[in-house]
Amino acid sequence: MSAPSTDRATPTAGPTRPRLGAHTPGPLGGALRGARKVAEALATPLVPADYLDLFDPMRAGADLRGRIVEVRPETADAATVVIRPGRGWLGHVPGQYIRIGIDIDGVRHWRAYSLTHRADGSAAAGIPAGCIAITTKAIPEGKVSRHLVRHAAPGTLVMLDQATGDFTLPAPAPAKVLFLTAGSGITPVMGMLRNHLPELADVAHVHCAPTQQDVIFHRELAGHHEAGRLALSLNLDDVHGVLRLDRLDTLVPDWRERETWLCGPTALLDAAEKHWADAGVPDRLHIERFRPSVVEPGEGGTVTFGGSAVTVDADGSTPILDAGEEAGVIMPSGCRMGICFGCVLPMRSGAVRDLRTGEVTVHESDEPLPIQTCVNAVAGACEIDH
Amino acid sequence: MTLAPQRPAHGSTKPQGINPRLRVASDEPRPERPALKRSGKPNPAAHLTQQDIEGIGHELDALRQEVMDSRGERDAAYIRKVIKTQRYLEMGSRALLLFSGVKVKGFRPAWWLGTAGLSVAKILENMEIGHNVMHGQWDWMRDPKIHSTAWEWDNASPASQWKHSHNEIHHTFTNVLGRDNDLGYGILRVDEDQKWSLFYLFQPIWHVGNALLFEYSIAAYDLELGKYMATKHRMSDEQKAEFRKNADEVVTKIKRQATKDYLVHPALSAVTGSARTTLTANVVANLVRNLWTNTVIICGHFPPDISTFEKTSIDGETRGEWYLRQMLGSGNISGTKAMHVMTGNLSHQIEHHLFPDMPSNRYAEIAPRIRDLMQRHDLPYVTGSLWKQAGSVYVKVVQLSLPNKVEGRRRRDIVKLEMTKAWRKKKRKLGL
């Protein structure tokens, strides 16, 4: 998502957007730049993109968007969402994730999901050529995951970011690999398998799930196992109990020698970090964390004003605006009662409580979330960009 | 994220301690509400007890919460539809205007259609979209393109300056004499409780001029040009620099707007020999927009039966009292659905002033409940057709150009006296 800009005469896109004629040399470039100037003059106070988006929101040069093509159930509570990305899509490295911005009940929510399609754009595993795919597991009370799995409909336009992340395989691929996954943590690994399995000589894969029915991509994984392309061990909670890491010695006796990629719930990740460190091979372990670090909402807490490098403690009934001013931060403000929006500042992380309604707003992605400082008090902790 | 350039907070808008308007009730004793105002007009809220006002506050808080909690898909779809419609209408009208000079049987159909379409598009953009988006009515959608911090409107006044003078000052201090400059914009006397001066004698002329040039007078007003002229000699260098920065912003904005409407679009039409007609179309569309927005806006706070308030009455004002002031200080316009959209739902001025950040499509829905609440408390819910309300303001502008009637003195004499005084002062100044 591009940051909203006050000066709409300059396009609001990020650095990846090519500006018409910007890199074209010679008279043609001049003509293109001239055309752009005219288009900008015609569109002011909007930008030409605002009009072009009406006709083709997926065009090259637009903010990156995608259209949902299909939502395919994988298990009772997981589904693969196939998306045709806009023409500005730059591709990805298997194991990376994208952020999706989707409107639910009129409100845009951004979440990260690992990519599972083939990086060369060819069709695979039922994903059409040129489409990207994510697989989402609906978690209880999960806003976005439940929406994607249960309600998202083909045809829906979503916002996208380019792929990012360093949970990827090195080139050349290591000789011996261990994939340790649990639940929806299979997704980035499935992205790697669909792209790199032929290059991997020796793959051990330990996957954990509550029951056999909950194993996402079970048929595909079992197929690889039967064909001898990887050695799959399932740890099913209802049969084996929750995975204890000392079981690895039985399942994959040489796990210490393997480059390991791990993705799953926080408890498993933390335990594994310790386990690998204790074994003296912490460098062999590569981890992807799905769980964003969110603040558990509380009463009052510390407010950090990033730009001013000021941190203050405030109680649960003091507006952030007052807390900031008391600490000597020059705060924008107007009505001081929640009606003018003159005090809006971006929250980088944390949680705040609306003093009028008690409603808690938790920062849930790495996108700054604008909040009214005059009617919100800190709930736990929060970081304000100011 | 970048934010609107901030102006230093007005010293006066900054109360000590936490704003009492955050709470419906107050522990402090509240001022009396006298039965009569200074001008002798009755105070419509004189009969309310402090408990009544707290009750009103709680009821309105609950209503606000109910509506805000139910915002969703339907509302988002509404604003997106309006924005889309407006953009198509503007593009379509501008495309027609490329042929505005083409005559069919002695008549220029493309000019008429194009001008009408462009006028409507500009009105929609300013009223139902721009004004409301800049109020933060749609911020909850978290769409950075439809956000109060990002929106720039098709108007001479830059969004940041408009938001300051409108959202922060006018909406907080609605109809408080001496605090809310919207009350006559500093050039009109629209309430008996405003002090009369010789300047207002010609206010029917100021009023019409203001209406025709509305977008520029708003820009000058938001810039506080009048205040600058009057107090320049007392201003610090910092204040002057601040003013110059803001003035530059306005000039840049006006230049951009004029280049688009009066230069680039006519130039494109030159291909069909329609440059001059496209220019006139743009001039007319801007005039129509100016007149329309002014007509709608004067109905919001100036018609008779709408109250103004003394500065002292808002010391330590609670949220309940603030609500009460908003209800008594605003007036609605009745009409069709299309009419409400064309006024940017400012036809529901009362509802808008109670909840300025509520999505505009919800005002019509809550209007019957607000009306009921006001009737239950024996408060006047001011409303009427556009022509009735605007007409009453025009009459008032003429009437109030003269001083208030005072027992035992002819108004003519008061005016004469003022004129003589002014003349003497002038003479002294010129050293005659």
Ligand SMILES: Cc1cc2nc3c(=O)[nH]c(=O)nc-3n(C[C@H](O)[C@H](O)[C@H](O)COP(=O)(O)OP(=O)(O)OC[C@H]3O[C@@H](n4cnc5c(N)ncnc54)[C@H](O)[C@@H]3O)c2cc1C
């Ligand atoms: C790099 C990265 C890649 C990811 N890839 C995938 C993927 O491929 N597939 C996938 O399904 N998810 C993936 N996620 C997780 C995903 O981004 C969301 O966090 C998840 O879908 C929950 O979002 P929600 O809106 O449904 O839950 P929310 O409404 O945000 O939260 C509901 C409740 O669940 C808790 N919660 C939030 N996230 C998690 C979580 N991950 N596990 C358990 N509890 C949680 C919250 O604290 C809250 O109590 C990834 C996350 C990251 C950071």
Ligand code: FES
């Ligand atoms: S200061 Fe007006 S909304 Fe916060």
